[in-house]
Amino acid sequence: METPERFAHIPGWGADLDPADRPAYPKERIPARLPGLHWDKAPQQPETVRVLRSTERDGQLTPVFGSTLPPRGASGVLREAAFKYSENDLRHWLILLAADRTDMVEGLVDDLLHGHVPNILGEMGIRAAWKHDRAGVVRKAAVAAAIAAALIVLARRRRTR
Amino acid sequence: MLAMNYRGPYRVRAAHKAEPEIEHPNDAIVRVTRACICGSDLHLYHGLIPDTRIGTTFGHEFTGIVEEVGPSVRNLKKGDRVLVPFNIFCGTCFFCRRELFSNCHNTNPEATAVGAIFGYSHTSGGYDGGQAEFVRVPFADIGPTLLPADMDEDDAVLLTDAFPTGYQAAEMGGIQEGDTVVVFGAGPVGIFAAKSAWLLGAGRVIVVDHVEYRLDFVRDFAQCETVDFKSVGDMAMHLKKMTGGLGPDICIDCVGAEAAGNFAQTLTGVKLKLQGGAATALHWAINAVRKGGTVSVVGVYGPTFSAVPFGNAVNKGLTLRMNQASVKRHLPRLIEHIQAGRIAPRKVITHRFALEDVADAYHIFSSKLDHCIKPVLLPAGA
Numbered sequence: 001m002e003t004p005e006r007f008a009h010i011p012g013w014g015a016d017l018d019p020a021d022r023p024a025y026p027k028e029r030i031p032a033r034l035p036g037l038h039w040d041k042a043p044q045q046p047e048t049v050r051v052l053r054s055t056e057r058d059g060q061l062t063p064v065f066g067s068t069l070p071p072r073g074a075s076g077v078l079r080e081a082a083f084k085y086s087e088n089d090l091r092h093w094l095i096l097l098a099a100d101r102t103d104m105v106e107g108l109v110d111d112l113l114h115g116h117v118p119n120i121l122g123e124m125g126i127r128a129a130w131k132h133d134r135a136g137v138v139r140k141a142a143v144a145a146a147i148a149a150a151l152i153v154l155a156r157r158r159r160t161r
Numbered sequence: 162m163l164a165m166n167y168r169g170p171y172r173v174r175a176a177h178k179a180e181p182e183i184e185h186p187n188d189a190i191v192r193v194t195r196a197c198i199c200g201s202d203l204h205l206y207h208g209l210i211p212d213t214r215i216g217t218t219f220g221h222e223f224t225g226i227v228e229e230v231g232p233s234v235r236n237l238k239k240g241d242r243v244l245v246p247f248n249i250f251c252g253t254c255f256f257c258r259r260e261l262f263s264n265c266h267n268t269n270p271e272a273t274a275v276g277a278i279f280g281y282s283h284t285s286g287g288y289d290g291g292q293a294e295f296v297r298v299p300f301a302d303i304g305p306t307l308l309p310a311d312m313d314e315d316d317a318v319l320l321t322d323a324f325p326t327g328y329q330a331a332e333m334g335g336i337q338e339g340d341t342v343v344v345f346g347a348g349p350v351g352i353f354a355a356k357s358a359w360l361l362g363a364g365r366v367i368v369v370d371h372v373e374y375r376l377d378f379v380r381d382f383a384q385c386e387t388v389d390f391k392s393v394g395d396m397a398m399h400l401k402k403m404t405g406g407l408g409p410d411i412c413i414d415c416v417g418a419e420a421a422g423n424f425a426q427t428l429t430g431v432k433l434k435l436q437g438g439a440a441t442a443l444h445w446a447i448n449a450v451r452k453g454g455t456v457s458v459v460g461v462y463g464p465t466f467s468a469v470p471f472g473n474a475v476n477k478g479l480t481l482r483m484n485q486a487s488v489k490r491h492l493p494r495l496i497e498h499i500q501a502g503r504i505a506p507r508k509v510i511t512h513r514f515a516l517e518d519v520a521d522a523y524h525i526f527s528s529k530l531d532h533c534i535k536p537v538l539l540p541a542g543a
Binding site: 012013014032042052053054060075101107120128132 | 487
């Protein structure tokens with residue numbers, strides 16, 4: 001196929017114009033082109049930690065699954081509760097988000113209990129921010145200070161009433 | 162081992178973690194040599210994705226060297242250099258048999274709404290990712306691809322997600338010769354979608370964003386036109402004026418949940434999390450594309466709902482196509498494109514960080530500082 005003059009400056013223009021050259025055409029291609037496949041049914045990975053299952057799974061585990069960070073603590077209780085609702089139910093996702101925020105607090109407590117005071121500003125990338133966006137850091141610090149001052153003033157007013 | 166460790170929204174650190182182990186006969190353990198941070202990792206970083214647990218290691222774009230294989234692994238051995246698609250898939254389920262590897266049904270018990278992805282929360286299966294020294298790679302006989310001997314590893318790491326996703330985004334548009342294609346988003350995926358649109362025979366390619374250095378980059382990399390949406394009043398009207406009043410044939414959303422450009426969308430979708438992200442780019446895509454056109458979506462959104470002008474999509478007779486990329490099916494063809502010199506994906510890499518500096522890397526990428534387009538993390542010895 002000849003590349004039209006107006007596209008001559010674009011390397012590879014039209015190389016995949018023909019659908020036959022498009023790797024994802026058609027959308028569903030049977031059988032799959034997976035030369036390394038040598039099983040009909042994968043063996044089951046053993047379950048050694050608690051893994052939550054979508055309600056759509058009828059309590060079954062997939063043959064392979066992630067085993068990291070099983071649910072724990074208050075956030076774990078929330079996660080167990082969230083999984084009682086289906087993926088179709090907004091409560092499933094909102095409770096999981098609440099669990100995530102609870103987990104964040106538990107993570108801070110966990111750090112302190114293990115004798116580690118987290119460098120929160122460092123974890124937020126303060127070093128990079130100071131190097132590349134000093135004005136932004138100063139602005140955010142000023143806003144934070146202003147909010148803190150306002151809260152202190154409001155608290156004092158409430159006490160004197 | 163040292164690994165990226167998520168501590169809460171906007172907080173990450175490099176910390177010591179137990180090395181992964183073989184848990185299934187077809188697992189491999191890979192020693193990571195390159196791990197990119199993806200734009201979608203920022204949704205995790207910002208706390209938008211439900212079931213992102215404290216202590217998770219992110220990272221679904223990585224290359225490495227096989228360190229150990231399980232007893233049933235036949236196609237890999239210790240010392241092999243591999244690139245690993247971000248999808249974890251079984252090869253035999255209803256979806257894998259149709260090459261829809263990103264929709265595998267056998268690797269994620271926690272949700273059927275999404276397939277399994279490395280380091281992308283428990284909603285995507287609860288697997289640790291590759292922003293670490295070592296990573297567990299399930300179904301090692303079909304997932305990883307051996308690095309071609311003549312390929313730069315910086316090109317290879319972009320074959321794990323960004324380039325295949327950009328390519329699939331363009332391919333889902335059903336581009337025919339001479340079509341006008343608009344890509345929303347000048348991040349790495351949008352940059353690759355724009356270039357891929359030309360490979361598929363587009364007649365005109367326009368990229369929309371508001372970050373000047375990224376628009377400058379994509380103009381040069383993908384030989385396309387650009388629009389800064391901050392200088393435009395009404396995005397859909399502007400694109401229609403650019404295209405003879407009809408609108409582009411195809412609009413591609415390479416932005417997803419944290420789209421800028423509309424205060425109400427950002428407030429409800431990002432700040433208050435009442436939606437699964439800000440649907441601004443999708444809104445513009447639906448309203449800008451011509452009647453009978455196609456909207457292709459690879460932008461990542463949360464699992465709840467998104468406010469978009471769906472009635473307009475119906476009345477205009479649009480085709481909507483979307484998915485996570487099934488990386489493995491694209492790899493042979495995309496490797497050919499790189500080897501033929503049609504594209505050099507490595508050019509989008511702008512920053513390299515030691516794994517220890519992961520907090521700085523995330524902040525720079527998230528805040529778009531120092532002209533960052535694509536950062537890569539390097540574990541010690543990489």
